[in-house]
Amino acid sequence: MVISSNVRIKILTVFFLLAAVLLLTRLFNWQVVKARELSRLGASQHQTTSTVAARRGSILASDGFPLASAREAWLVWASLKEIKDSQKVTKQLATLLAPDPEPKEKTSTQSGVLTDAILDERTKEELIAEEEERIGRLFQKEDVVWVPIKHKITKEVKEKIESLDIPGIGFDLEEDRAYPEGTMSAQVLGFVGKDTAGSDKGYFGLEGFYDLTLSGTRGIKSWEKDASGNPILVGVSRNIVSMEGLSLKTHIDRTVQFTIEKHLREGIEKYGANGGTVIVMRPQDGAILGMASYPSFDPDNFASSDKSLFTNPGIGDSFEPGSIFKVLVMAAALDSGIVKPEDKCECTGPHRVAEYTIRTSTDKYYPGSTPREIIKNSDNVGMIWAVEKLGTDKLLEYLYRFGIGRPTEVDLQGEASPDLRDRGEWTSVDLATSSFGQGVAVTPIQMVQAVGAIANNGRLAEPQVVDGIVGQGWEQDVKPRIGEVVLQNKAVEQITEMMVGAVDYSLARWSKPLTGFRIAGKTGTAQIPIEGHYDKNKTIASFVGFAPAPQEGSGQAAKFVMLVTLREPTSSPWADATAAPVWFRIAEDIFPYFGIQPE
Amino acid sequence: MTKFKLYTLGQQSSNVKFGKKGLWIVILSFLGVVFAGQLIVSSVLAGKGGELAVLQNRTLDLSRQNQYLKQELASQTSLLSIEAVSRKRGFVKPESTVYINLSLPVASIIH
Numbered sequence: 001m002v003i004s005s006n007v008r009i010k011i012l013t014v015f016f017l018l019a020a021v022l023l024l025t026r027l028f029n030w031q032v033v034k035a036r037e038l039s040r041l042g043a044s045q046h047q048t049t050s051t052v053a054a055r056r057g058s059i060l061a062s063d064g065f066p067l068a069s070a071r072e073a074w075l076v077w078a079s080l081k082e083i084k085d086s087q088k089v090t091k092q093l094a095t096l097l098a099p100d101p102e103p104k105e106k107t108s109t110q111s112g113v114l115t116d117a118i119l120d121e122r123t124k125e126e127l128i129a130e131e132e133e134r135i136g137r138l139f140q141k142e143d144v145v146w147v148p149i150k151h152k153i154t155k156e157v158k159e160k161i162e163s164l165d166i167p168g169i170g171f172d173l174e175e176d177r178a179y180p181e182g183t184m185s186a187q188v189l190g191f192v193g194k195d196t197a198g199s200d201k202g203y204f205g206l207e208g209f210y211d212l213t214l215s216g217t218r219g220i221k222s223w224e225k226d227a228s229g230n231p232i233l234v235g236v237s238r239n240i241v242s243m244e245g246l247s248l249k250t251h252i253d254r255t256v257q258f259t260i261e262k263h264l265r266e267g268i269e270k271y272g273a274n275g276g277t278v279i280v281m282r283p284q285d286g287a288i289l290g291m292a293s294y295p296s297f298d299p300d301n302f303a304s305s306d307k308s309l310f311t312n313p314g315i316g317d318s319f320e321p322g323s324i325f326k327v328l329v330m331a332a333a334l335d336s337g338i339v340k341p342e343d344k345c346e347c348t349g350p351h352r353v354a355e356y357t358i359r360t361s362t363d364k365y366y367p368g369s370t371p372r373e374i375i376k377n378s379d380n381v382g383m384i385w386a387v388e389k390l391g392t393d394k395l396l397e398y399l400y401r402f403g404i405g406r407p408t409e410v411d412l413q414g415e416a417s418p419d420l421r422d423r424g425e426w427t428s429v430d431l432a433t434s435s436f437g438q439g440v441a442v443t444p445i446q447m448v449q450a451v452g453a454i455a456n457n458g459r460l461a462e463p464q465v466v467d468g469i470v471g472q473g474w475e476q477d478v479k480p481r482i483g484e485v486v487l488q489n490k491a492v493e494q495i496t497e498m499m500v501g502a503v504d505y506s507l508a509r510w511s512k513p514l515t516g517f518r519i520a521g522k523t524g525t526a527q528i529p530i531e532g533h534y535d536k537n538k539t540i541a542s543f544v545g546f547a548p549a550p551q552e553g554s555g556q557a558a559k560f561v562m563l564v565t566l567r568e569p570t571s572s573p574w575a576d577a578t579a580a581p582v583w584f585r586i587a588e589d590i591f592p593y594f595g596i597q598p599e
Numbered sequence: 600m601t602k603f604k605l606y607t608l609g610q611q612s613s614n615v616k617f618g619k620k621g622l623w624i625v626i627l628s629f630l631g632v633v634f635a636g637q638l639i640v641s642s643v644l645a646g647k648g649g650e651l652a653v654l655q656n657r658t659l660d661l662s663r664q665n666q667y668l669k670q671e672l673a674s675q676t677s678l679l680s681i682e683a684v685s686r687k688r689g690f691v692k693p694e695s696t697v698y699i700n701l702s703l704p705v706a707s708i709i710h
Contacts, residue, residue, distance in 0.1 A: 180674045181679055184679070228649065
């Protein structure tokens, strides 16, 4: 059969048309129907996404020195399938990753009191054996191809492991925290731990309070890569910029901090105390120049520290202040005009209040005492005379204005504030005992803030640690929080002179080199309440003072106010033999630093 | 009327042929140059991607090194280090501080 050429052309045309339709159908299928799926598959091959970590901000001292800063650290991990001899690798890693044994701390030769708690007595060999067991357990995990072995190892340890050239062992960059000044100001700084999601989070102190500011925000980087993994410049890329954490510039003066920590440690050892706190504040603006408590913890090794040490006693522990509280009560009495400097108290002997008889600490009495003499002699009976004239309502009003009974809102995480009893709950006994600082509770920071108002010409300045926030190329000051006027000028001058007199009265006994300086201060020895009664032997010894004490009408300002408290000193329960000498030894060192000269 | 047409009235048909052919040559040459240029740029950029990766890694390394050196510097200049070094070298704390009055008079008027 002969097919004509026209027919052949038509058959071919139909054939080609069918082929074209088939092709178009297939193209439609790949480019429209399966477009999304294929695009995703393609992207997974040539698109790569990585998280850009945000470096945590630093915490700087007043001179810009980093007290805490971000440090490069590494996560060491193992790809289990590539580990050939797991026992050998375990031994090799354990030797390098086992922690160092805790240093043995010295004990006091005088009183046998430990200066730091010994928490761990394991030897290096025991620690290596424990580490070996831990790593061995990780390597024995089934259905797992990858295990993290240890987080936050240092660069030096990483390099040592790398030099072993173990197949299957790798490293991921992490961030750790460095503390160039060691344990100094640990309880002010706080530490960085992990939250429930495994991300870094600050706890306690500045790390806790300013966690959000310090943390920063992670970024995401997404780009197309070629077969070698290099970025394709003309390809699609997406970049969400990371924001590094902001840094904090604090008021903490390293010299002051170093000095108070050194003398506090020495004082605790010398006087056999359980612990103690020192706070130094600039009264004009509430700047915390130094804050130390002992015992403390190592923020670089917080996991193995006693958790009870994380709370900063300077802001979190309350105590009955004892006689240091007298300056606030007497200042209130003078400011209200109810007590005048020339008034005299009978004060012939013990004072009966309800069913109680209240005596002076020495059982000595000073009939006809003026307020100045009451403060000088730390006369409990004289104070009852003053507070009974003042009355509960006025006393509570002034205490509240001094900041007692409410948080200072200092920028540190962990502040506690004991409540003042409601007006209706105050009895005559409570009024009497509160005049000499028993039956009321304060935190050290509240006490410093209150006495700071006297040093600042009657105006309360709320304590503050952070001076400014520092970013990339910018800095913003944190304004001081200046509160209300608590005392008028006249009362400030009167109480200041009384406190100067109180210091001069015993200055020769405490510290001779400090003669000629105008220091306003007060000792306080408070009994510790235990199960409804006061312990006869245990005390909290305190000294609070400011210098240079302004002369009447001079316009001069005190450069600092400082509180020293020692808990349960055993060499002597009295503050004038324990806390006061520590205060004066610190003052001796910081007077030249502050340019405070003798008169 | 184009220039070609004014010059070559007598040879119009051959110039039209040249015009069409020439135009195609120009277009194809231009496209060829564009394609070649794109090929060259793409291959250069492909290489640059690798260089960029190297530079980015170098920047990260330098940044990490800088941070490490800052920490080392801080560690060596900390008060703890300074105290330890000074104690080792025999420095001691002064036993007492003497305050002197800088405005010592040389002479004074006697009334």
